[in-house]
Amino acid sequence: MVRTAVAFSPGHISGYFKRVEGSDPATIGSVGAGVVISEGVRSTVEPARATSIRVVREDHASAGSPPIEYALERLGVTARVTTECRLPIGAGFGLSAAALLATLTAVNHLFDLGLSTEEVAAHAHEAEVLHRTGLGDVAASQAGGVVCRTGAGIHAEITRFYPDDPLYAVSLGPLPTASVLSSPGAMARIAAAYPDRCPRDLPDFCHLSRGFAEESELVAPEVRRVLDACDTERVPASMTMLGNGVFAAGRGAEQVLSLFGEVYTLRVARRGAYLIEVRP
């Protein structure tokens, strides 16, 4: 039997963020607030002569993941990787970071690399930043909670709180993160819209996120329709950054969102990425 390692990482919904410049990928990142969610990516890894990545979601599979391929090469290993997730990819659920954290956690154990949890996160963060698939998701998904990051990178100060209430989300389609991060105009509007404080609680997080979504002008017409419906029902809601989707909290949230698509019920994660098993 081939030795196999399996690991999981939670995803992360960013509510608001601002890019922070740095001298190298370790110091480049973002400040902002978001929610680490119970759904994420499970990665199964086995040694192979050449690296191959299979990305599985529902009954669909695709091949390749440039950030993961890059990270494995940096670590000097080749492996057959299968990632699995329930949430849609590219929809603002931080799945690129989750896929990296889950895969590198499994790789670390499979190949006995002896990396600390922080070193695993550092490699994942570097791959994210270089591929423009995220800025602050890896830092957030190192642990659970509603997260406020007041510095860039994985060593920055991060405060977390852990509400029991679920969050609901609906996705209306992808919004490639790299397309926004590469647009100087969008990044300038994002920086100007940044609410420079941490959220007090979940409703306050929704409120700050909504102000940011409006001011940054990132809200697409289909997202606008969902937000309008939430406003009518007085349901706190905002846009999943960076995806064409909406998250909402509290009474009535699930019902309003269900008018627009499949509703994902998300718990606030209690922990970050972890190893599930090594076989045999």
Ligand SMILES: Nc1ncnc2c1ncn2[C@@H]1O[C@H](COP(=O)(O)OP(=O)(O)O)[C@@H](O)[C@H]1O
């Ligand atoms: N589950 C996954 N497994 C492997 N690679 C992934 C996964 N999710 C995202 N990626 C990588 O990240 C890219 C998308 O990044 P991004 O738009 O930031 O997605 P997200 O918003 O889900 O984090 C994909 O093209 C792929 O290279």
Ligand SMILES: CC(C)(COP(=O)(O)O)[C@@H](O)C(=O)O
């Ligand atoms: C918002 C984003 C830049 C991207 O998030 P996603 O599209 O989920 O990869 C995130 O990494 C952040 O810094 O807050």
